[in-house]
Amino acid sequence: MDKTLIEFEHVTKEYQSGERSFYALKDANLNICEGELVVILGPSGAGKSTLLNLLGGMDTVTSGSILFEGEDITGYTDDALTDYRARNVGVVFQFYNLIPTLTAYENVALMRELEEDTMDPLEALGAVGLSEHIHQFPSQMSGGEQQRTSIARALAKKPKLLLCDEPTGALDTETGREVLKLLIWMSRVKKRTVVMVTHNSSFAGIADKVIRVRNGQIQEIIVNAEPKSADEVSW
Numbered sequence: 001m002d003k004t005l006i007e008f009e010h011v012t013k014e015y016q017s018g019e020r021s022f023y024a025l026k027d028a029n030l031n032i033c034e035g036e037l038v039v040i041l042g043p044s045g046a047g048k049s050t051l052l053n054l055l056g057g058m059d060t061v062t063s064g065s066i067l068f069e070g071e072d073i074t075g076y077t078d079d080a081l082t083d084y085r086a087r088n089v090g091v092v093f094q095f096y097n098l099i100p101t102l103t104a105y106e107n108v109a110l111m112r113e114l115e116e117d118t119m120d121p122l123e124a125l126g127a128v129g130l131s132e133h134i135h136q137f138p139s140q141m142s143g144g145e146q147q148r149t150s151i152a153r154a155l156a157k158k159p160k161l162l163l164c165d166e167p168t169g170a171l172d173t174e175t176g177r178e179v180l181k182l183l184i185w186m187s188r189v190k191k192r193t194v195v196m197v198t199h200n201s202s203f204a205g206i207a208d209k210v211i212r213v214r215n216g217q218i219q220e221i222i223v224n225a226e227p228k229s230a231d232e233v234s235w
């Protein structure tokens, strides 16, 4: 049986607005296994980013438990959460978040300053097909190349959990497809757990597991016995 990496038990995230409370996430239960490719789907405001931020220790719950490798991280101090993020979590954003004054190589190499056990930046950039572009600055790269650089940066960190927030959102279809292929490769070949948030329901096909969120609630969790390749989905 697949080993569980993360488990949510009755996780609620509540915001207070005056007298009223608002649930960004209510009583969420889920589990994500090691090496799984998970797609979180839902319309704008559904609670997808909230879910992703909780998974990454970038936000804290109002109630409930989040277990990472069986350990409850919801009681962690800020320092322990920082450590959790540093050790276990890589993040890829819609708009890449590269440092504009650093080359592709330097953006990836920066990870080495923060982490002990990292991958060689050249290896990480080679893995995403950017060996020819290592000396270019973000402004000299296409959107797809910038996103591949940000994936190389996350890859170099060797995170157990790779979180991606609309990673293809700023890319055209074909470039987006290349990014999807990389994320599938991260999960299938590199055995990383990859969680991607998107509002694009076409991406459900490539996932091992699809979590549908609406109005702060998990509507359904579907396990795909035979996930499709990136070439088999269209949008």
Ligand SMILES: Nc1ncnc2c1ncn2[C@@H]1O[C@H](COP(=O)(O)OP(=O)(O)OP(=O)(O)O)[C@@H](O)[C@H]1O
Residues within 6 Å of the ligand: 015, 023, 024, 042, 043, 044, 045, 046, 047, 048, 049, 050, 051, 199
């Ligand atoms: N800091 C906050 N304070 C108050 N409400 C918040 C806060 N963060 C998020 N929310 C609310 O929680 C709900 C869920 O937000 P979330 O960002 O998780 O949605 P989403 O599904 O990621 O949406 P999108 O696709 O538009 O990014 C939204 O209604 C949002 O306005």
